[in-house]
Structure formats: structure tokens, C-alpha cells
Amino acid sequence: MASPRFFIMRHGETVYNAARRLQANHIHTPLTRLGAEQALAMGAALRGVLGDRPDVTLHVSETGRALQTMAMIADVLGLDWFAARRTHDLKEIDMGSWCGRLYDDVETEVGPIVIADHLLRPAPDGEDYPMIAARLANWLAEVGDAPGDHVVVMHGISSRVLRGMMAGYPVHPDLGAPIAPSLVQGSIALVQDGRETVLFGSERGSEHA
Secondary structure, eight states: OOOOEEEEEEOOOBHHHHHTBOOOSSSOOOBOHHHHHHHHHHHHHHHHHHOSSOOEEEEEESSHHHHHHHHHHHHHHTOOGGGSEEEGGGOOOOOGGGTTSBHHHHHHHHOOOEEGGGEEOOOTTSOOHHHHHHHHHHHHHHHTTOOSEEEEEEOHHHHHHHHHHHTTOOBOTTTSSBOOOOOOTTOEEEEETTEEEEEESOSOOOSOO
16 A cells, blocks of 8 residues: 655635735634635646545645635535545644734834744744644644545645654754745645645745744
8 A cells, every 4th residue: 555645735815915914823814816726726736646536635734824825725626625524633722912013013022033044043932843743743643644645734944844754854952843945835845655746836935924
């Protein structure tokens, strides 16, 4: 039996991304027109690999932007959006009291929050990278070695930690968790047998989570 394949992607661009605002996990931040186009393009790319109405398991972050992206991907694939397994374990990094604020305004007060390689500096009252890795480890334990194909829609920072864990990337010396390279919104990373391939899109990353 073939080992499971995980198709991991970021949600499409949102109005917060376009405005350079830090997003929260508890409010709905809708997709822009570009974000909708990115979601449809990811669906088309997956259909090219998996075919129409593929036998896959859908997993999605319990956030409006990820759910909206998944709805468009599922529609292109001919799948039931309601069958997606929704979980807070796949949510984005919690930026605490910085959520909802402009990047520029926060950086005026506290200095750079976008650090090397498009990563975000954790907020003092937010979530750090080991905390992200811990909840993603919980998700991986629940998924286990379930065979077949898994389509996962989540976020920029959290997907990099998940991909880092699954594909064996080194632990970041300062942030304390394995972190994969940044991918643009609208990209798909395929992870199988501990190896990662950029299936669609590119590695020209963005800090906007």
C-alpha cells in the first residue's frame, strides 16, 4: 500500500493580507479577488494530479479564510465541503494583542516583527513556535498513518512548522521548532515519506500569515 500523501497549502490572500494587517483566528477575514483566484488555481492544480472527485480526506483550519479557501478547492474537485475535518490545531500563529493591527503601527512601537526568511517574531502575549509545534503534533497524532491522500488548507506560518515537522527540516536555532521554507499564497507542498516537493507555486514567500 502506498504511503499517505499530504497536499499542504495556505489560504488565499485576504483583505487583511492586502492591507498589511495582522490577522486573528477568531474573526473572519474574507478573501480578496486575488485570494479567490489563488484558491481556484490550487483546486485546478490538485484536480490535475488527483482527478475529479478524488478519494481524499479534507483537513482545514477552523478559520474563515481557510474555510473559504477550502470551499473553492472542494468545488473544483467536486467534493463535499461539509466533509472537511475542521480543527483549531491547524490555525495560524496567535499574535496576541497585535492581532488586527497594521504591521507598520506595531513595528513603530516595538521594532521589527518580520524577521529573517519571512518569519514573524512572536508577540509577548501570543504564541511561540514550540507552542505551534505542540498543537500540530497533536493533530499529526490524531491523523496517524491514515493511508491515502490528505488535502490540508491552513496558514503561512503554521504550515511552515507542519511541513518542517513532517519533512524533517532542522530546528530553527532561535525559534525552537523545525521550519520549512516560505511559500507564496496559492502554492501547494506535497509531503510523502518525509520528503517535500513544491507541487504548485513557488518559494517566493510572504510574511503575511
